[in-house]
Amino acid sequence: MKIPLYLRIILPVTVAACGYAMWTDAIPEEPMAVPSKSVKSKRGPVVEKNQLLSQMTALAPRNLFPYQGPPIILPSVTARSAVSRPTLTPAPEPLRAPPLPFHVSGVWSDGVHRKIILTKGDKQNETIILCQGCDKSVTPNIGDVIDQHYRLEKIEKERITFTYLPLKLEQTVNLDKVFTGTGN
Template sequence: MKLPLYLRVLLLLTLVGCAWLFWQETPDSPTQTATPVATRPLEPAPPARPVTPTPATTVDLFPSQSWNPPPPPPPPVDTTPPKPPPLPFRVSAQWRYEHQAKIVVLSGNGNQYTLCNRCSVPGRIVPGKMLDAHYRLDKLTDSVVVLTYMPLKHASTLRLDNH
């Protein structure tokens, strides 16, 4: 294949231009003219520490894969404080004897409990005493009975005005 004369000349000029640029950009040739600078005498450098080679980090280009579905996320942790069970007592009777403090009878858990502040009823429960293994009578007034569920130290109020 024979090239026309103008293409041969153009190719020759391109090669000459590339060669000229190549020899102009050599790393040995300075880009700026050097100017003399006053320098201080060099101080002895501290001894160099030996360079320890660092291990090259490897990259796994083909990690193992599985067709199995991912494991389910762990169930959320319940951080709410525990709640006491519903109050198992109900008012079965209440009365007042000759303008004295009110006496209240609660029934629950298969038993009946007589509550009073100051009375001489046998088997009575006064504030500060336990009804059963889990409930303590804290307060007895004409309108409310306050019981504390001891495992959680939770106070519950039983209203007397609607019984």
């Protein structure tokens, strides 16, 4: 394997530079003396702490990449601002109606009439039939109260809208989900 000429020149120069840096590196032979603790007057330890602090800051590493963005100005905290600052309270959760007690079991259409079958309860013990274009005396009309808490608002092609009366919140049942098999 042949090494290019520029690498053959750079390698010895780099080795020579590292050797020179190690040879001229000035490492003190004796470790730095740490002041010993002794009992002195109250004025004495303050002077020793200041000297120790100046020695430690001289030996501390420097930040080579200091923050160079815009200055960060923090608000000053005073006794007046700390007292008058209001506490933040979390926003209350929005009111939600309970889930509808009935679900769409099926939809039947013969071109003129459209019947939507709602079943109530887990065991499907009660059935409500909503009919568009049928005799309105048999089925619930728009505006009628179903199950004491829900008022039928509108029947559209793809959804039925109810209002939960205690909270006056609208809820919808999508009929598209009946056809796709994904449930209410």
